[in-house]
Amino acid sequence: MAQEATSGAPLKTTPLHSRHVALGARMVPFAGYDMPVQYPKGIIAEHAHTREAAGLFDVSHMGQAFLVGPDHETTARALEALVPADILNLGRGKQRYTQLLNNQGGILDDLMVTRPADPAEDGRLMLVVNAACKEADYLHIAANLPREVRLVRADDRALLALQGPKAAAVLARHAPGVAAMSFMTAAATTIAGLDAHVSRSGYTGEDGYEISVGADRAGALWDLLVAEPEVAAIGLGARDSLRLEAGLCLYGHDINQETSPVEAALVWSIQKRRREEGGFPGHLRIRQELTDGPIRLRVGLLPEGRAPAREGTQITDEDGELVGEVTSGGFGPTIGRPIAMGYVVCDFAKPGTKLNLVVRGKPLPATVVTMPFVPHRYKR
């Protein structure tokens, strides 16, 4: 049993750190933060609880920031110079998933962009970026903004996610307005008197919310929600298995600076106007991939046996030729079997294609499948 290596660098903590420790969480270094990977119940129980009731996640390590400009069009166009999504036509109170791209069309990070619901806030956009990428993202964004648009870090805010089929009933108990929100919308609200910004979104495939609050209010909000009978605290371990079953990308694994959004099967996140007009980094590559098809494509893989195929596992065709590599793989607690995603040469990307995953030198049969592995249950 090999020991995990630990880094000597001092770890940052979120405002909820002491609560995780008090709950008996196993804390691990993640993106420079000391984070709960699991609580005493364990990953499988936490995963199942989120699918059946409601899970509460501390995701305060993620980067929250605002773009602030004179009006929506100016700010939206500034961001559109860096991402391939249509931000200009993003309505008030609407949220969109997109990617920061490099000049080769590779993904620097993936992020959520929200336009505030209040017309008085026109010209502002809220960004949520990955923890491990945030410093580089902020430098990149700030260096590429026009004079009249500023990047304002919101390091004084915490982020909680409440996910699962009971999330709406739980949160509506304290903020009745959230029940009527639909998927990928956002609103400023108060939760039991605490000012919060809520979006109906998440990273589990379940219905649920992400709740941004001032760091000094995070403890009170956590205590309020975790005390609800349907709610359990959920660690990063189950967050990973939930998102994998939902077929969602993890930055640094399933997408990186080499992969384009077309290869990553994220074409749905590039709206028609942007595909036609371009005007984002790497649009030549992306336009060509949209026209001719990409060389490789991210696909779901269902191994036949019980052995999980982990990140880095080679994918071969039935003749044993190398055709790709697994980028995320593990055990899916809800589907009850191993699942994986990875990139394969396009000829092998069709659902139903039989491939092999080479686990510890042995080719194990697997089938290309359509993701998600577990159906999404978003509130449309």
Added chain:
Amino acid sequence: MTIRFSKDHEYVRVEGDTAVVGITDYAQQQLGDVVYVELPSVGKRVSQGDETAVVESVKAASEVYAPVSGEVVAVNSGLEDTPGTVNEDPHGQGWFVKIKLANAAELDSLMSEAEYQDYLKSIS
């Protein structure tokens, strides 16, 4: 009954000339929920320190090393269908392999229960 422990958190319970090998309670706690166990073939000869089995949690795969040399005379094939037994009863029903001891002197290189408890304190 003699029980010995490796620094890699395997235990060896000596029953006559046979060693029952598994992972310790500490190891299963560190791994978390076990979802897959890969076992060697019966008849395989292993040397002390060889990779002999694989145990996978939701998060990661870990090797299990042979704490003693000898021939694998039995494997706990029930773990293939119920890998969670490793979490529930690591020192009992959750054993991995039985090895016919080739060199009983190797047991002296392993820790006693008291030494293993001290070792756990030293690494925690």
